[in-house]
Amino acid sequence: MATLNSNVPSGPLDTKWENHKFNSKLINPANKRKYRIIVVGAGLAGASAAATLAELGYEVQNFVFHDSPRRAHSVAAQGGINAAKNYQNDGDSVHRLFYDTIKGGDFRSREANVHRLAEVSVQIIDQCAAQGVPFAREYGGLLDNRSFGGAQVSRTFYARGQTGQQLLLGAYSALSRNVANGGVKLHTHSEMLDLVVVDGQAKGIMVRNLQTGELTRHTADAVVLATGGYGNVFNLSTYARGSNTTAIWRAYRRGACFGNPCFTQIHPTCIPVSGDYQSKLTLMSESLRNDGRIWAPAKVGDKRPPGEIPEGERDYFLERMYGAFGNLAPRDVASRAAKTVCDEGRGVGATGLGVYLDFAESIKRLGDEKIRERYGNLFSMYHEITDEDAYKAPMRIYPAVHYTMGGLWVDYNLMSNLPGLFVLGEANFSDHGANRLGASALMQGLSDGYFVLPSTISNYLATQAPAKRPPVSHAVFSEVETDVRNRIQRYIDGKGKRTPGSYHKELGKIMWEYCGMARNRPSLEKALGLLGNLREEYRSNLHVSGEAAEWNQSLESAGRVEDFIELGELMCRDALEREESCGGHFREEFQYTKDDPEVRSGLVNPGDVKRDDARFAHVAAWEFAGPDRPPVRNQEELKYEEVKMSTRSYK
């Protein structure tokens, strides 16, 4: 069994982080340059960490599989980044951001981490503004804010519909500066294929050069993974096509525990699927819910065009079900409501899997121009994809996989149970519990990278003698390299018929159907059977084109898809064992019904998620036990000292 010590500092919640920083070990500046740190990934978390660690004086080696660090998928985040600045004077505070995030995550995150995130949020905005991130401003020259789901204050900073891009370019500029001055050595087109663990500690990685196929060994005093989320296990998602689980999955196979793998975020406002050829789904930013109203026809099977359905025959279901938050209900709640409406036969569009997001009223109130200014790029994106004009008719939207709250388990220092392995951003099991609030992913990525890790990593490094990392000639490096080579050879030698892409599609369908927005015991058991067969077939019937020592996208996919299949099984296991509903994890057996007192008192609606705090107020941290043995489920109990776990109500 793995040892899971959260290492949360003692003392009152709002002083923990300050005290922890003071009590953390420091490294003498002359010694810092003797420590080499590998950072894998250069999205918000990776680039900000690499840059900041280099500024502190460490030797940083940064690996990215893209041709440039500026391509990481953080670039695609649209809506914004939260911070408890209270520039709007609407009652926001660090404590409120902390509370909203804990509640939004349905009381399944670690209190101390979330409080730290809220504290650090204000520094992030300062840092980014100083870097020249062109945030939206008011005429007085000060920063503008907008509202996002799950909050009743306006605390989201944004740069049109391209906030992720601008924040990433800010982190990329900091990274570039440190590459130029020699603090960071950048390795592009370099994919991590394995973690090297020496004497129980993470001390290096194996890397494949995507241009040449060359494999290289890299040693370090600590390894930082900031490789993003694993939502592409569903094949169709809002992730970039290249986003994958390989780095964290191979680290899991080397002993790092995987926390809450089944916690997936399904985003309510995406463009619906249109055909089997489809390669990805496109998000329409949550910010649209500030001015758009979500509805479906009140009558089952009403196929009239939206303009012909009179007001009285429309069901603005979020406003009806969640009066206090209305269209700004959190993502998991809004997604499930849309699914329910479609399951009742009231969905719209050719497939019946869609609801309307309607701007008619806002356009009437504010005019075309104002709406264009706020959301112009989103409306044109919608037009390109669907060939429809959302200024004239409502958008059609449907939920799609967007984010994963699960990830590698980390303690308060962001270190996994494998000493020396640190995990940041979406790749860790993170601060979002069972559901992430909008505009909080960017906040967490930058918090981890700019402010948390650079301060906490010294606690580990101080236990390691400077410049004592193992040489790449160490026997463990040879063993790991052999494993990686054998795996690649197995793919290349495969004499099967099916491409990695066709398996990815099949995997995605199984996951969406049986482990998607709603899950139950029979569906999960069925998925586990199907996935086991898929894994077997993958081993015997895979076809990979080309050779190992060249640019080979088919080979890249082969490894990533196999990892996804194995991860899919772990997600289903985790969902099966978690016999409760919470946040984005909806087990149909566990929901409020009309007879529950919480429903009668008007706190929640029938069909809302029903937690079981007595049995499941913990993090499930799964431990790899070998290729042919079931994984071990460890638990980290969640202790709430400040907040009382309560029924989550958005009514």
Next chain:
Amino acid sequence: MKVQLKVWRQKNRNSPGKFVTYDSPDLNPNMSFLEMLDVVNESLASKSEDPIAFDHDCREGICGTCSLVIDGKPHGPHKGVATCQTYMRSFKEGDQIVIEPFRARAFPLVKDLVVDRKAFDRIQQKGGFISVRTGSAPDANSIPVPKENADLAMDAAQCIGCGACVAACKNASAMLFVSAKVSHLGLLPQGQPERHRRVKAMVDQMDEEGFGACTVTGSCEAVCPKSISLDFIARMNRDYLVALAKGDPKKPAAGGA
């Protein structure tokens, strides 16, 4: 619908390349251009032929990974979108579509339609930043920025670094790309201390990488997926002249406190 593709195939930088013609399988007009290539590649793989290598990632026009010159135009027929945002409904049944990589000396070819655009990163590393150490920033609202400037900076900052401007230019000039970054930072108060040092360093590196000179034909603006304006090139030229007039910054005196 069905189309015919005439695609540039080249195994690697050192081997000769050639156009190869493929008849597409049956397509849906609502497919994106890249999904069409996915379908073609699946059919090639099923015949044990080598799939066409092409760069792509986010498939929503923001990461700048996708490229392709489609019928002679970088990012295809439409203004203001990237290849990944181009849909097959823009083509007709039976069309022949010619697909080439972005060609420029500073973008060496990797395979088929994939080129190496690291030259852009090296330009950024020379000065595409504001030197601010993590943790040293003042309160964000202590530096007011007139909304007009912030908006104009954002117009420049939304460059996705795809390199279409270079591919479209007869001289393979990178002026639109470099001017977008120079203008974004130069328009903001935070960017002033390094304004002239920045433009000098970035332009020098651009020349070093082998990008050509700008003759202001405007082909870059015409193909830019973010419709970045040529005006930024004029703005950069002005900054560059001032930087030249100022000369190289003095080296700090030796020693210290």
